[in-house]
Amino acid sequence: DADVTQTPRNRITKTGKRIMLECSQTKGHDRMYWYRQDPGLGLRLIYYSFDVKDINKGEISDGYSVSRQAQAKFSLSLESAIPNQTALYFCATSSGTDGYTFGSGTRLTVV
Amino acid sequence: GQNIDQPTEMTATEGAIVQINCTYQTSGFNGLFWYQQHAGEAPTFLSYNVLDGLEEKGRFSSFLSRSKGYSYLLLKELQMKDSASYLCAVHLTGGGNKLTFGTGTQLKVEL
Numbered sequence: 001d002a003d004v005t006q007t008p009r010n011r012i013t014k015t016g017k018r019i020m021l022e023c024s025q026t027k028g029h030d031r032m033y034w035y036r037q038d039p040g041l042g043l044r045l046i047y048y049s050f051d052v053k054d055i056n057k058g059e060i061s062d063g064y065s066v067s068r069q070a071q072a073k074f075s076l077s078l079e080s081a082i083p084n085q086t087a088l089y090f091c092a093t094s095s096g097t098d099g100y101t102f103g104s105g106t107r108l109t110v111v
Numbered sequence: 112g113q114n115i116d117q118p119t120e121m122t123a124t125e126g127a128i129v130q131i132n133c134t135y136q137t138s139g140f141n142g143l144f145w146y147q148q149h150a151g152e153a154p155t156f157l158s159y160n161v162l163d164g165l166e167e168k169g170r171f172s173s174f175l176s177r178s179k180g181y182s183y184l185l186l187k188e189l190q191m192k193d194s195a196s197y198l199c200a201v202h203l204t205g206g207g208n209k210l211t212f213g214t215g216t217q218l219k220v221e222l
Contacts, residue, residue, distance in 0.1 A: 103153060
């Protein structure tokens with residue numbers, strides 16, 4: 001089993017719909033992150049969390065919200081999806097002193 | 112603000128050596144990561160440099176000069192499977208173990 005699991009792997013949704021992307025990890029890491037990746041723009045941080053009680057905005061948090069349901073689970077929600085949120089979304093975890101372990105990604109298309 | 116520059120694309124021949132450069136200007140610096148990312152897949156860890164100098168790991172080496180805000184990734188004995196995007200990422204100070212990523216260098220290895 002993967003250390004960091006994202007669901008779904010692919011999703012097509014309509015403009016205005018609410019959608020949730022889920023991430024779970026078996027690494028035992030405290031820190032979890034959500035990034036989006038767009039061609040030519042690289043990976044950009046949406047939200048990050050130190051633990052269940054600590055949520056922080058990243059550089060592009062508008063239009064997104066998150067929930068840290070447990071140490072191992074961190075979900076990203078788009079309350080009302082719009083086409084420019086079409087992207088590849090990655091969840092990542094960290095122990096705090098090393099690099100990230102990434103999930104396999106969720107490819108989201110908003111039509 | 113954060114600024115990380117790396118070439119968009121590079122092409123090299125199988126068996127050759129290629130150097131991928133990365134320059135950065137960031138507010139705070141702990142170290143520099145290099146990740147490899149194949150199309151549609153998660154980034155995977157290659158190296159982490161904190162101190163100046165060259166670190167070698169098999170066919171891959173990474174160099175850092177903190178005073179110049181410069182790093183490079185050196186790939187030797189190139190193989191077709193090395194065709195991928197290579198991401199430079201600065202490990203920021205200030206808590207959260209945050210990484211800020213460059214836009215990536217797409218490397219194509221040809222026969």
